[in-house]
Amino acid sequence: MRNLSITGNRINSAFFQEDVLDVAPKLIGKYLCRAFDDGSIIKKRITEIEIYRGEEDLACHASKGKTARNEIMYKNGGVLYIYLIYGMHWMLNFVTGDANNPQAILLRGIDGIVGPGRTAKKLKIDKSFNGEDLGKSKRIWIEKNDLKAEYTTDVRIGIDYAGDYWKNKAWRLVLK
Numbered sequence: 001m002r003n004l005s006i007t008g009n010r011i012n013s014a015f016f017q018e019d020v021l022d023v024a025p026k027l028i029g030k031y032l033c034r035a036f037d038d039g040s041i042i043k044k045r046i047t048e049i050e051i052y053r054g055e056e057d058l059a060c061h062a063s064k065g066k067t068a069r070n071e072i073m074y075k076n077g078g079v080l081y082i083y084l085i086y087g088m089h090w091m092l093n094f095v096t097g098d099a100n101n102p103q104a105i106l107l108r109g110i111d112g113i114v115g116p117g118r119t120a121k122k123l124k125i126d127k128s129f130n131g132e133d134l135g136k137s138k139r140i141w142i143e144k145n146d147l148k149a150e151y152t153t154d155v156r157i158g159i160d161y162a163g164d165y166w167k168n169k170a171w172r173l174v175l176k
Contacts, residue, residue: 024173
């Protein structure tokens with residue numbers, strides 16, 4: 001952790017208010033910044049993400065419609081969707097698109113950390129971040145950079161339940 005100042009490079013919420021397939025390639029390689037209560041800030045490049053797109057995507061939490069758990073996905077893009085899996089790992093997702101069109105990008109990795117559970121743990125993410133506005137938050141935000149983000153695509157991980165069509169979508173982006 002380093003002490004860094006909050007810069008003018010913050011990406012506003014409007015960045016996320018496009019279709020997830022347009023946002024994801026622009027998000028990979030950006031800096032995720034997390035400010036802690038002690039004044040320290042972690043600033044790491046986003047190295048791996050997964051796309052989840054709408055009620056039609058059988059791997060998406062919205063595939064069964066709006067619920068108490070996933071209702072944040074139905075908001076305008078630019079907020080966080082946080083949920084717990086296996087009773088122990090928080091997952092950090094960036095909501096994208098327009099209201100009532102549930103889409104999100106799962107954060108799978110940042111510089112030096114691979115895996116969505118490990119990443120959220122390092123960032124000390126918990127349920128209190130659910131619904132946090134990335135454009136206004138003093139705890140977490142995304143910053144642009146001038147680095148060209150080259151990435152590969154692959155299938156999403158751990159979604160065999162979604163069937164062959166959805167599990168074989170190359171909707172995982174990994175920074176080269």
